Amino acid sequence: MFFKSSKINEFRLWGLLLTMFGMGLMILGTAGIVFWGQSGKIIAGIGLAIGLIFMLGSLAIYFIAGMLSTSAVQLECPECHKLTKMLGKTDRCMFCKTILTLDPAKANITAEQLEEQKAATQAAK
Numbered sequence: 001m002f003f004k005s006s007k008i009n010e011f012r013l014w015g016l017l018l019t020m021f022g023m024g025l026m027i028l029g030t031a032g033i034v035f036w037g038q039s040g041k042i043i044a045g046i047g048l049a050i051g052l053i054f055m056l057g058s059l060a061i062y063f064i065a066g067m068l069s070t071s072a073v074q075l076e077c078p079e080c081h082k083l084t085k086m087l088g089k090t091d092r093c094m095f096c097k098t099i100l101t102l103d104p105a106k107a108n109i110t111a112e113q114l115e116e117q118k119a120a121t122q123a124a125k
């Protein structure tokens with residue numbers, strides 16, 4: 001993952017970046033006609049075509065993100081106690097970026113220790 005963010009948020013970010021990039025290319029391509037006249041039309045055509053591909057790519061990313069989020073596990077973040085979604089075995093909280101895992105082997109404390117900690121913090125309150 002490129003950003004320290006949850007997977008769903010990252011998918012959304014990439015979708016947004018691709019849309020912006022595609023729109024930028026399409027605008028630049030159209031601006032080419034204004035600046036270079038007749039010869040700019042080729043640049044405009046290329047810009048529009050590539051821009052359209054990027055827009056379609058972002059659409060695909062949004063679609064995949066939508067499909068993935070339906071299968072995402074919804075859980076309460078142990079750090080900030082907000083309802084978050086996670087993809088796969090490990091992911092980050094959408095709000096506080098805490099790394100969450102469903103895999104006991106990857107967690108550095110056991111479930112029993114976690115229960116003990118919970119009991120300890122509850123007793124402290």
Ligand SMILES: [Zn+2]
Pocket residue numbers: 077078079080081082084093094095096097098
């Ligand atoms: Zn959190």
